[in-house]
Amino acid sequence: MKLIPTQIKTKKHFDTFLVSKGFKKTRQRDIIAEIFFNGPHHHYRIEEILEHARKLDASISYATVYRTMMMFVEIGFAQQRQFGKGQSLFEVQGRHHHDHLICTQCKKIIEFENETIEKLQAQVAKRHGFKMTHHKMELYGTCVSCQK
């Protein structure tokens, strides 16, 4: 019994969202969305988005990137995560559900999914009378290359 997969959020969805809700399409939002939704990877810090954005428009500010990322989170277009200390990471909402393997040396992040674990987690929550909304599972260690 598979759930219907949530549609992956794209830049096009975001553009539509802006128009439909009466928000404005700005140069800054366009650049930030392009990087976030179509960029080379899946886990962006605000600082990193800012760096990339400034190559396209040197005047973009941290505050604007910050507010845009928060907007993504609020409207359900992004998930905000905290791995250990340091800054939040943002990833596009609606991709396959997954958890994370994190190398504490080189900070590399590998995504994985394990349906058996998911089921067991649901069981645990149920057994304690919890109505589970979400979970967090992160495995930390050293990756193959960092073990050498």
Next chain:
Amino acid sequence: MKLIPTQIKTKKHFDTFLVSKGFKKTRQRDIIAEIFFNGPHHHYRIEEILEHARKLDASISYATVYRTMMMFVEIGFAQQRQFGKGQSLFEVQGRHHHDHLICTQCKKIIEFENETIEKLQAQVAKRHGFKMTHHKMELYGTCVSCQK
């Protein structure tokens, strides 16, 4: 094949540690350790330890509690955790291994353990060539009382 359980850390162990390493036994450390190791629950914020400590000695500073908690973490007597945002929580090291169920409404924390999940996590890490050092698993939702 059960692993040998790590000895639970106590205030007495801490006292011994201080002496053996040439650190000083101070009134402040004694108060803080008493609260942390023998207090009423298992998940302390620095602020909370400070409040309790000040009932016993009004002059104790945040910095001292902070540094003492950091010492507990460094010497392996405490684990530092971040549930969502907000301040870190500290818990005594060496109790049974466990993960957490967290009520997002009332912030209640329930500890649980599930050996099957643990094994599956180890498998996942191994499959990706990781040498796993630790993991984090938190299930968020609403507890029985908050569902009413």
Next chain:
DNA sequence: TTGTACATGCATATTATTTTCAAATAAAAT
């Protein structure tokens, strides 16, 4: 006792996040 290295308290520095506000600008109304 007294000396000394470690510990403490206060103040301040850092780091990450969040907000304020005047000026800029997108989009609607003329």
Next chain:
DNA sequence: ATTTTATTTGAAAATAATATGCATGTACAA
């Protein structure tokens, strides 16, 4: 095209949590 308006932006400052520098205080060994 120009004006109007409400939203958005950038710069700076506020907040929150964590971390540190330093003068003073204190545990403990000599």
